[in-house]
Amino acid sequence: MEKQMIKPYGDTMDDGLVQLSFTLPVENGPRARKAAQEYAALLNLTNVTVADAKKIADGFTCFVIYARASAALDYSVIRATEADFPKMEREDINRKIDRELGRRIVVVGGAIGTDAHTVGIDAIMNMKGYRQDYGLERYSGFMAVNMGAQVAGALLLEKGLETGADAILVSQTVTKNNIHIRQMTEFMTTLNGRNMRGRFILVAGGARLDNDLALRLGYDAGFGPGTLPSQVASFLAQNVIKRHGKRGG
Amino acid sequence: MARLNLKKSRINRVRKLASRIAEDIQKFIEPHSTISVERTVLRLYGVDGMDLQQIPYPNRVVDLWREKGDISMGISRPFAEAALRSGKSALATARLLADGEIGFTGDIARLARADVRRKEMAMAKDAVKALALSAERKRRKIKKTPLPRTPWRYIIVATGNIYDDRTQARAAVHSGADIIAVIRSTVQSLLDYVPYGATTEGFGGTFATQENFKVMRQALDEESEKAGRYIRLVNYSSGLCMAEIAACAAFEDLDILLNDSMYGVLFRNINMKRTFVDQYFSRLICARAGIMINTGEDNYLTTADAMENAHAVTASQLINEAMAKKAGLPEDLLGIGHAFEIDPAIENAFLYELAHAALTRQLFPNSPVKYMPPTKFMSGDIFLSHGLDTMFNLASVATGQGIHLAGILTEAIHNPLMQDRAQALDNINYVFNIARDLGPEIEFKKDGMINKRAAQVLEEAEALLEKISCEGLMNAISQGHFADIKRGPEEGRGLDGVFVKGPGYSNPLMELLER
Numbered sequence: 001m002e003k004q005m006i007k008p009y010g011d012t013m014d015d016g017l018v019q020l021s022f023t024l025p026v027e028n029g030p031r032a033r034k035a036a037q038e039y040a041a042l043l044n045l046t047n048v049t050v051a052d053a054k055k056i057a058d059g060f061t062c063f064v065i066y067a068r069a070s071a072a073l074d075y076s077v078i079r080a081t082e083a084d085f086p087k088m089e090r091e092d093i094n095r096k097i098d099r100e101l102g103r104r105i106v107v108v109g110g111a112i113g114t115d116a117h118t119v120g121i122d123a124i125m126n127m128k129g130y131r132q133d134y135g136l137e138r139y140s141g142f143m144a145v146n147m148g149a150q151v152a153g154a155l156l157l158e159k160g161l162e163t164g165a166d167a168i169l170v171s172q173t174v175t176k177n178n179i180h181i182r183q184m185t186e187f188m189t190t191l192n193g194r195n196m197r198g199r200f201i202l203v204a205g206g207a208r209l210d211n212d213l214a215l216r217l218g219y220d221a222g223f224g225p226g227t228l229p230s231q232v233a234s235f236l237a238q239n240v241i242k243r244h245g246k247r248g249g
Numbered sequence: 250m251a252r253l254n255l256k257k258s259r260i261n262r263v264r265k266l267a268s269r270i271a272e273d274i275q276k277f278i279e280p281h282s283t284i285s286v287e288r289t290v291l292r293l294y295g296v297d298g299m300d301l302q303q304i305p306y307p308n309r310v311v312d313l314w315r316e317k318g319d320i321s322m323g324i325s326r327p328f329a330e331a332a333l334r335s336g337k338s339a340l341a342t343a344r345l346l347a348d349g350e351i352g353f354t355g356d357i358a359r360l361a362r363a364d365v366r367r368k369e370m371a372m373a374k375d376a377v378k379a380l381a382l383s384a385e386r387k388r389r390k391i392k393k394t395p396l397p398r399t400p401w402r403y404i405i406v407a408t409g410n411i412y413d414d415r416t417q418a419r420a421a422v423h424s425g426a427d428i429i430a431v432i433r434s435t436v437q438s439l440l441d442y443v444p445y446g447a448t449t450e451g452f453g454g455t456f457a458t459q460e461n462f463k464v465m466r467q468a469l470d471e472e473s474e475k476a477g478r479y480i481r482l483v484n485y486s487s488g489l490c491m492a493e494i495a496a497c498a499a500f501e502d503l504d505i506l507l508n509d510s511m512y513g514v515l516f517r518n519i520n521m522k523r524t525f526v527d528q529y530f531s532r533l534i535c536a537r538a539g540i541m542i543n544t545g546e547d548n549y550l551t552t553a554d555a556m557e558n559a560h561a562v563t564a565s566q567l568i569n570e571a572m573a574k575k576a577g578l579p580e581d582l583l584g585i586g587h588a589f590e591i592d593p594a595i596e597n598a599f600l601y602e603l604a605h606a607a608l609t610r611q612l613f614p615n616s617p618v619k620y621m622p623p624t625k626f627m628s629g630d631i632f633l634s635h636g637l638d639t640m641f642n643l644a645s646v647a648t649g650q651g652i653h654l655a656g657i658l659t660e661a662i663h664n665p666l667m668q669d670r671a672q673a674l675d676n677i678n679y680v681f682n683i684a685r686d687l688g689p690e691i692e693f694k695k696d697g698m699i700n701k702r703a704a705q706v707l708e709e710a711e712a713l714l715e716k717i718s719c720e721g722l723m724n725a726i727s728q729g730h731f732a733d734i735k736r737g738p739e740e741g742r743g744l745d746g747v748f749v750k751g752p753g754y755s756n757p758l759m760e761l762l763e764r
Contacts, residue, residue: 021668022668023666023667023668054671055423056420056423056424056667056668056670056671057416057419057420057423057424057667057671058419058420058423060420060667062667062668062671114435114436114452115435116435116436116438116453116516116517117435118516118552119551119552119625122552123552126552126733126734127733128552128553128554128557128733131592131594132592148518148734149516149517149518150435150436150439150517150518174435174452174453175663176409176452176453176664177452179452207661207662225628225629225661226628
């Protein structure tokens with residue numbers, strides 16, 4: 001394939017212009033500004049302009065920098081995935097489920113482990129939804145059970161079995177020290193330990209999460225920030241129907 | 250300040266309804282206690298520390314009494330008996346009990362009931378004195394280094410390490426913060442004990458321990474002197490240990506506690522019976538120790554829509570106020586919460602935000618109402634987020650809010666960096682300064698959008714309060730009237746720690762605090 005070299009764009013092609021901001025643990029002054037400039041040079045940036053240097057605490061200075069990046073990247077070799085499915089509207093999804101599955105799709109979800117944040121799982125599952133896009137509870141085609149925050153993985157699995165769930169949604173908001181990865185892995189271990197991995201469609205969601213990470217951890221899909229409930233609903237409807245749909249329906 | 254055209258009769262009516270709802274909850278609270286309330290009694294009697302298994306002594310002692318004695322009597326009397334017999338301090342007595350050196354039963358009969366009562370009373374009186382002393386120390390500090398003008402700039406630190414938090418807090422004060430809140434580690438609300446000692450590891454925050462409180466308060470005392478204004482310290486009296494944290498906070502002269510059991514029920518799935526009882530005792534402690542409480546109504550709008558549910562915020566604020574008054578909290582210690590969370594895509598959203606902010610301000614004129622920044626529609630686009638925060642800052646200063654929680658441009662990305670806080674505070678300082686007296690200069694058009702919106706919210710709040718006062722608060726929560734979240738009275742964590750006070754129940758500390 002033909003190479004396609006790219007660089008950051010400021011106002012002319014390949015000018016390599018980047019803006020960045022960082023703090024150095026030094027007192028502000030001419031030396032500090034010089035240090036910021038030199039540090040940017042160490043990052044292989046050229047034409048460094050220290051646009052602003054401000055004391056933000058005793059012994060700490062924050063800089064705003066503009067500079068040119070020298071590295072260029074071959075875009076033709078870049079690959080990334082996103083959960084791949086056609087996006088549908090709520091009423092279309094409901095109709096499709098009704099026609100091709102003939103029953104409601106059961107979904108259980110929660111923020112697992114120590115994570116106390118329900119903002120993500122609520123946005124997807126609760127009636128209200130997010131940005132004028134209704135949550136799964138509002139769909140006639142779904143039965144959605146939101147278990148809230150700090151749900152033990154084993155408990156989520158139990159709920160999944162008890163309700164005969166088709167899919168489990170796992171939400172992770174806190175990412176400090178990669179705790180989200182640890183907890184998502186633990187949940188996968190729980191499922192594997194009971195030979196249940198194949199039983200459910202597994203979807204992960206979170207503020208610092210993407211499809212690549214979710215797939216790498218063994219989930220079926222991952223949804224990042226800004227995801228609308230109808231996107232998750234589309235994915236679930238199509239994949240559950242693929243598994244259990246009426247043939248020729 | 251620009252005034253809304255609110256019907257006086259309607260304001261009176263909603264207060265009356267809220268008071269009836271609080272009355273109803275109080276009827277449930279009074280005959281009940283919890284293991285956490287009992288542990289708080291021990292803490293205020295002077296029991297602290299933990300055993301070799303790292304179980305706090307208040308837990309050890311209450312658990313022992315629960316197992317071997319009769320918890321329906323409460324812990325005060327049996328503990329006073331044990332202390333009389335040991336002849337030692339509360340702490341030493343707790344250790345002897347935990348180590349099995351002395352037992353709860355056995356010699357009780359030898360001691361006269363009156364002697365035990367006297368011992369209980371003495372310990373309770375000392376505890377009340379300690380709480381009052383904390384309030385007095387704070388008053389003295391504020392006299393020396395006065396409080397700044399409102400809105401007070403409230404900044405969060407949350408590194409997980411109390412010593413790093415301290416560095417972050419000092420930096421924030423340098424940039425203009427008036428209030429420092431140390432966010433708790435994410436698991437803590439569900440721990441049925443208070444961790445001990447200085448801690449350097451946490452998830453999404455730092456554990457609330459008495460030692461951590463002390464470390465931060467000392468740093469802020471130094472910063473107050475340097476800045477010439479009193480810097481307040483905030484922590485969380487929420488979750489399963491509301492009253493215990495309040496006791497620890499009082500000992501270390503904390504100024505503000507997040508304290509809202511409705512929040513615990515809805516967002517942390519804490520059992521409502523447990524937390525209503527815990528909350529009452531925690532608020533009694535706050536009232537005596539001069540600790541301001543902050544309520545969490547802002548959180549409703551992070552899950553439910555801010556336009557559709559504004560009235561639920563108002564209703565909850567009024568209920569929270571009524572419950573706080575039952576615990577003796579004066580209005581100047583009521584930091585009633587609300588938030589700037591309307592979808593920015595809605596045309597004239599800023600006008601509705603002004604209406605909501607002014608409504609809260611006007612309903613609670615003597616309270617330092619607490620205004621929370623936009624979070625729900627912060628996406629990671631730090632530049633646009635900074636724009637949202639700017640408008641939030643303007644709404645706050647224009648409507649004369651009491652506590653202003655700084656909106657941070659990196660909301661939804663990571664815990665704030667030192668530089669993020671500095672940017673946020675620069676923005677606040679800029680807006681507050683250029684619009685300082687905007688509020689008193691403007692009037693809301695008589696039948697304009699802002700007045701209409703505020704009137705509508707208040708009217709809807711009245712209807713909701715009517716409904717709740719008929720159904721009862723516990724039922725209303727079960728029905729999902731708040732934040733679209735449903736919680737039943739038998740659901741959630743901590744119910745097994747609730748018990749009915751028996752005929753022999755004794756808690757002179759609570760009696761003194763209720764006076």
